[in-house]
Amino acid sequence: MAMKEEAARLPPALAWVNGLVVPAEEAKIPLEDRSVVFGEAAYEVLLARGKRVYEFERHMVRFERSLQGVGIDPAAILPLVNSALAALGAHAVEGVTALVYLHATGGVAPREHLPARDPKPALYVTWRTVPPGRVAAIPGDGVSLASMQDFRWQRATYKTTQLLGSVQAKRTARAAGATEALFVDADGHVLEASSQNVFMVRDGQLFTPPLSLNLLPGVTRALILEHWPVQRAARGSEAAAGASSRPVIEQSFSIQALRQADEVFLSSTTRAVLAVTQLDGAPVGSGQVGPVSREIAAFMNEHLLAALGPERV
């Protein structure tokens, strides 16, 4: 089915604003909200199926950390998250997958960098259904990356709305014929893609850059680090057979090293595991989706299914 027709069949997105559920297209943020004028906001993107939310606790731990990083009191926001999810979840349909966007802001105040009195922090939430299979952890044909210098702000460890750099990077990548932008720091260390973490397989060993660099602690990244070692042992698979005993190494590596990788893949909540088959126009490894990417994608699919149940098609 054409994507337009498919989108037309989806229920309209809902929003939660000031305690009320409204159609997302009618939801409004005041002009003097600090997220509008200063980008003072932290956010999360959750995956839901029916009322169930995937890895809710991990997302909330990161949300709290981002709120603190931005300077918004988590105690003013976190209780609102539960109210919003309960109100929006009441409209959810069993087996239907949605992306839930949480946007916490410093609140509304006259436009001054530091207003005389702290405004009340606010939370806005949208609940948007996505077509079946959209988040499937199937690597497909693989995606392509265009590498570029990291020109985002230096606190990418917090999930904030300072995303203009990411938007521009993705635009540059698309103009170069690539799917995603890959950020590299001034010393040539690989960081992450514009909205995914990155992993590389070399000589049977799986690597991902450490969180001490300017990158986001991805929830999917953490799930792979935690579960893949156990899974790999349990599967005793061919892909794992040649691997060493250290399943995933958090270690910085250069863009040159990435060019020599046997496999590269990306991880995120919204797309699970995406294999990368091209980097700056050259094939990665064989240029095909590799066995380790395939296995990890399959494992993440099972994990998602176990947590959320099957998707209604």
Ligand SMILES: Cc1ncc(COP(=O)(O)O)c(C=O)c1O
């Ligand atoms: C810059 C960046 N890195 C990594 C990720 C992946 O994080 P997660 O797995 O928690 O979705 C995201 C997700 O939006 C992101 O924006």
